Each structure stands twice: as C-alpha cells, then as structure tokens.
Amino acid sequence: MLALPDIRLATPADAAGIADMSRDCIEHGLPWSWTAARVLQAIHDPLTNVAVHARRGQLQGFGIMQYGDDDAHLLLLAVSPVARHQGLGRGLTAWLEHTARTAGVRRIRLEARADNLHALAFYEKQGYVRVGTASGYYEGVVDAVQMRKMLVGDGGAASDDLATR
Numbered sequence: 116m117l118a119l120p121d122i123r124l125a126t127p128a129d130a131a132g133i134a135d136m137s138r139d140c141i142e143h144g145l146p147w148s149w150t151a152a153r154v155l156q157a158i159h160d161p162l163t164n165v166a167v168h169a170r171r172g173q174l175q176g177f178g179i180m181q182y183g184d185d186d187a188h189l190l191l192l193a194v195s196p197v198a199r200h201q202g203l204g205r206g207l208t209a210w211l212e213h214t215a216r217t218a219g220v221r222r223i224r225l226e227a228r229a230d231n232l233h234a235l236a237f238y239e240k241q242g243y244v245r246v247g248t249a250s251g252y253y254e255g256v257v258d259a260v261q262m263r264k265m266l267v268g269d270g271g272a273a274s275d276d277l278a279t280r
C-alpha cells in the first residue's frame with residue numbers, strides 16, 4: 116500500500132500560493148492565466164476539486180480536476196521543486212482519480228505542454244496514454260499533447276491506485 120501524503124481540499128487561503136506555483140512551474144514563458152482569482156473560482160466551483168498538500172504551512176503541491184458526467188479533466192498539477200521525486204505528484208493524481216472514480220467518472224483527460232518531457236514521462240508512468248496533439252493550444256505558441264486514462268474497462272489502467280499502490 117502506498118504511503119499517501121496528507122492531501123486535502125484547498126481553501127481560499129491556498130489560492131495565491133497555487134497561482135504562484137502555476138506561474139512558476141507550469142506557465143513559464145506564457146502569459147499567467149491561472150491567477151489567484153481564477154484559482155479561487157475553481158475552489159468555489161462545485162464541479163471542480165482543488166487538492167493540495169502542505170507541510171508546516173507551506174504549499175508543496177496541488178492538482179486541479181474538473182468533473183463531468185463521463186469524464187474528468189485534469190487541468191493543472193504541480194509539485195514544488197524541493198518536494199519532487201518523493202511520490203507527491205503520484206499521490207495527488209491518485210487522490211483526484213480516486214474521487215473521480217467514486218463519482219462514476221469513466222476516464223480522465225489532460226493536456227500537457229509538448230515541450231514538457233518530464234510531465235509527459237510522469238503521466239505515462241501514471242497510466243496515461245497519448246491520444247493526439249493540439250497545435251498552438253497554449254496561447255498559440257506552445258503545442259499540447261493530449262492524454263487519456265481509462266478508469267474503468269481498461270484492465271491495468273483501471274486499477275485504483277489508492278488501493279493497490
């Protein structure tokens with residue numbers, strides 16, 4: 116069984132830290148779109164979960180997932196550079212997937228920057244497969260790789276990471 120990091124839903128007090136981490140870790144080289152105001156909207160949105168892990172009051176990582184009837188969209192995921200390679204990205208992903216699975220969602224989709232080879236490798240390790248590309252997806256300047264993970268009906272990829280890792 117995976118030793119899960121302590122992950123909780125974000126509160127409004129987390130919005131500024133999440134926005135800063137998005138700007139620095141994800142949106143570098145692009146206009147800053149996930150501002151604190153947008154993150155706050157996501158925190159208040161009943162169809163969106165913003166999950167965070169904090170240590171001694173310091174935000175270490177977060178993930179944002181929007182839920183539909185059949186699929187869910189992993190919008191953002193980041194771990195602070197000092198907290199990487201300790202299983203937190205996997206833990207946040209598993210937490211959000213577990214919630215999606217419980218809600219009856221069948222698959223997760225996401226887009227990752229095509230120039231972010233680390234993220235692509237990370238997501239492939241979590242069972243996501245590449246299904247296409249979207250040219251100029253990020254502000255017309257950076258392409259996206261589109262990825263999917265089936266939560267049901269796809270053998271190994273359907274296993275519940277919270278229960279099996």
Ligand SMILES: CC(C)(COP(=O)(O)OP(=O)(O)OC[C@H]1O[C@@H](n2cnc3c(N)ncnc32)[C@H](O)[C@@H]1OP(=O)(O)O)[C@@H](O)C(=O)NCCC(=O)NCCS
Pocket residue numbers: 140141190191192193194195198199200201202203204205206227228231232233234236237240
């Ligand atoms: C991608 C990211 C979230 C990974 O977080 P992390 O906490 O370091 O990842 P974990 O420690 O949970 O690693 C989980 C697995 O992915 C693999 N992995 C993690 N980072 C990797 C990398 N840079 N390259 C290849 N594999 C990687 C690990 O080897 C690990 O494998 P294991 O399950 O066999 O141990 C983190 O590097 C990050 O925040 N990057 C910047 C933001 C970003 O790119 N976000 C994603 C796009 S929105």
